[in-house]
Amino acid sequence: MEPSAYLPLREPTLFILLSLSADNKHGYAILQDVEALSDGRVELSTSTLYEALARLLDQGLIARVEGPAAADDQNPGRPRKVYRLTPSGRRVLNAEVVRLQGLVATAQQRLRAAGSC
């Protein structure tokens, strides 16, 4: 599995993986976490979210966590589906962060060069 084949990630996808990197979550929780994580800047539409989850599952970057979400499944709404980041998913996420770091470094060099003459 070559992480670079999955890059670059678009912003919503990056935030979804990043959200799952801390704890396993169900879709709606990801939605809220991403909004908080991005300081309110990124508000995923539910279509973006659920389509991305299906795609990431298909790619093996995330996986379903089976089982009836503890015993306390007395929450409103449809039954939750909990996801986790797979090792592949974590590698892709790390690779993307490394890519972004390089990008920022390159950009800053260029912008400095442009400003200094």
Added chain:
Amino acid sequence: MEPSAYLPLREPTLFILLSLSADNKHGYAILQDVEALSDGRVELSTSTLYEALARLLDQGLIARVEGPAAADDQNPGRPRKVYRLTPSGRRVLNAEVVRLQGLVATAQQRLRAAGSC
């Protein structure tokens, strides 16, 4: 003009603006510069390049530099079209780099949090 309305930029678009931030260039020169700038990682297809240039022109983020490219227009190929970054384009580029910096910072925090427990 609200720079954030143009964000996030996709990777090819970011590199095109970044390439023009240093010097004015024609399309083909951008193509080669982006490849060098990205250490060979990003090879724009000509369709991506010229469609992006048309779009960026339309958005006012770049502009044509008129005039027959100095007197020495004895280069092969069709006549060159030289572009420059507009002030708006530079603001958008700067905003994008700031966005990316924030993204990297957020991601590193999250990844540290995930690793430490």
Added chain:
DNA sequence: CTTTATAAGTCGCTAACCGATATATAACCA
């Protein structure tokens, strides 16, 4: 018993990218 919050899913559209292909021009060289 209607509204609100939670939760998942679907549809049609669009923007941006990409591979393939076309066209034009000058230089090189056999």
Added chain:
DNA sequence: TGGTTATATATCGGTTAGCGACTTATAAAG
């Protein structure tokens, strides 16, 4: 002379990911 290569711009068809709008389902609150 005429074929190849490098330079240079342009267009077409297809794909992907995101997004707005909408739908369905469930429990609690009022």
